[in-house]
Amino acid sequence: MTVQTIDLAGEAPGSTRRLVRHSWGAAGARPKVYLQAALHADEMPGVIALQHLMDLLDVAEAEGRITGEICVVPLANPIGFGQWISHKPMGRQELESMQNFNRHYPDLATLVADALETKLTESAAENLTIIRAEMAAAIAALPVKSDLDALRKTLLGWSHDADYVLDCHCDHMAVMHLYASPLRPADTSLLCRATGARLALIQEVSGGNAFDEAHTVPWAVLKRRYAGRFPIPDGCFSTTLEFRGQLDVDDATGAQDGANLLAFLGAIGAVAGCAAPAHDDAPHYPLGGTDEAFAPQGGVVTWQKRPGDWLQKGETVAHVTDPMTRLRLPVTAPNSGLLFRIELWRHCLRGQSLFNLAGPDVLRSGDLLSD
Numbered sequence: 001m002t003v004q005t006i007d008l009a010g011e012a013p014g015s016t017r018r019l020v021r022h023s024w025g026a027a028g029a030r031p032k033v034y035l036q037a038a039l040h041a042d043e044m045p046g047v048i049a050l051q052h053l054m055d056l057l058d059v060a061e062a063e064g065r066i067t068g069e070i071c072v073v074p075l076a077n078p079i080g081f082g083q084w085i086s087h088k089p090m091g092r093q094e095l096e097s098m099q100n101f102n103r104h105y106p107d108l109a110t111l112v113a114d115a116l117e118t119k120l121t122e123s124a125a126e127n128l129t130i131i132r133a134e135m136a137a138a139i140a141a142l143p144v145k146s147d148l149d150a151l152r153k154t155l156l157g158w159s160h161d162a163d164y165v166l167d168c169h170c171d172h173m174a175v176m177h178l179y180a181s182p183l184r185p186a187d188t189s190l191l192c193r194a195t196g197a198r199l200a201l202i203q204e205v206s207g208g209n210a211f212d213e214a215h216t217v218p219w220a221v222l223k224r225r226y227a228g229r230f231p232i233p234d235g236c237f238s239t240t241l242e243f244r245g246q247l248d249v250d251d252a253t254g255a256q257d258g259a260n261l262l263a264f265l266g267a268i269g270a271v272a273g274c275a276a277p278a279h280d281d282a283p284h285y286p287l288g289g290t291d292e293a294f295a296p297q298g299g300v301v302t303w304q305k306r307p308g309d310w311l312q313k314g315e316t317v318a319h320v321t322d323p324m325t326r327l328r329l330p331v332t333a334p335n336s337g338l339l340f341r342i343e344l345w346r347h348c349l350r351g352q353s354l355f356n357l358a359g360p361d362v363l364r365s366g367d368l369l370s371d
């Protein structure tokens with residue numbers, strides 16, 4: 001195992017922040033797998049899962065079982081990790097710019113597409129290498145005006161040439177689920193079977209340029225642009241893995257999640273001698289098939305349903321009680337589907353989103369992710 005550190009310059013005099021990457025296997029070995037956690041810096045379940053995975057990788061390395069290259073960034077966002085206000089963590093947006101840490105990644109297809117016109121060949125395998133090299137050059141040329149720019153540039157520099165990118169997040173209160181591109185459905189199924197995810201939400205472009213899609217959208221765009229001229233491979237499987245809810249942090253769960261991730265690494269040929277994925281595949285539903293419900297008034301939320309429950313349209317999921325008027329209003333399911341996440345807070349303002357469900361039919365399009 002090797003460790004690489006990169007210091008961000010620091011915006012305040014006398015301050016620096018550090019990114020750390022741990023790597024197993026020979027540099028350049030394939031498949032290359034890149035895993036990171038806590039890009040949203042108040043989401044810790046994935047951090048503990050990766051801690052346990054790293055212990056397992058040390059054992060595998062000692063036994064000579066690492067066959068690919070595995071890179072782990074165990075805490076991807078030291079800027080957000082340090083942001084606390086009045087005893088509350090504020091890890092989702094950078095407070096200086098209020099930008100979501102998991103949005104605004106560069107559009108690599110736009111940056112490399114023109115330069116590729118004179119470089120691509122008749123070989124998909126050669127084009128894979130050529131496109132990755134062009135992406136590396138584009139990332140190296142990205143301007144850095146802030147630590148947030150430097151963070152994005154460093155993470156993408158480490159991950160852009162991986163065959164697999166697993167970005168480990170969590171939701172408020174949720175079942176294990178994941179977001180993926182439609183490009184490589186067999187890998188999506190494999191990851192569901194390895195992790196025990198209950199739901200895969202599929203979309204090519206969700207809006208906002210999240211980290212996972214920064215790795216998949218360029219291949220889809222380039223494939224369309226060069227259709228009939230040059231073969232473009234589906235160069236990367238990338239996913240946002242939602243390790244349940246923010247409070248689901250304990251060593252027993254993390255150890256199981258780490259073992260599940262190792263089963264995935266075994267199944268894709270990055271580590272030898274691993275247990276096989278032990279779960280069933282999950283439904284693959286379109287991200288546009290998710291729906292949400294909003295608070296009919298401000299008040300206190302009490303839940304009748306739990307994440308993982310299947311809802312029928314019109315069914316009561318929660319109540320919101322206004323303690324002053326004593327009015328208790330139901331919150332009903334806007335459609336039938338799997339209740340996969342609910343809000344963490346037990347009080348709400350009128351109009352706030354309270355829960356999301358997912359079904360097989362597309363209901364909406366456009367910008368599909370929350371801020």
Ligand SMILES: [Zn+2]
Pocket residue numbers: 040043102169170
């Ligand atoms: Zn997140």
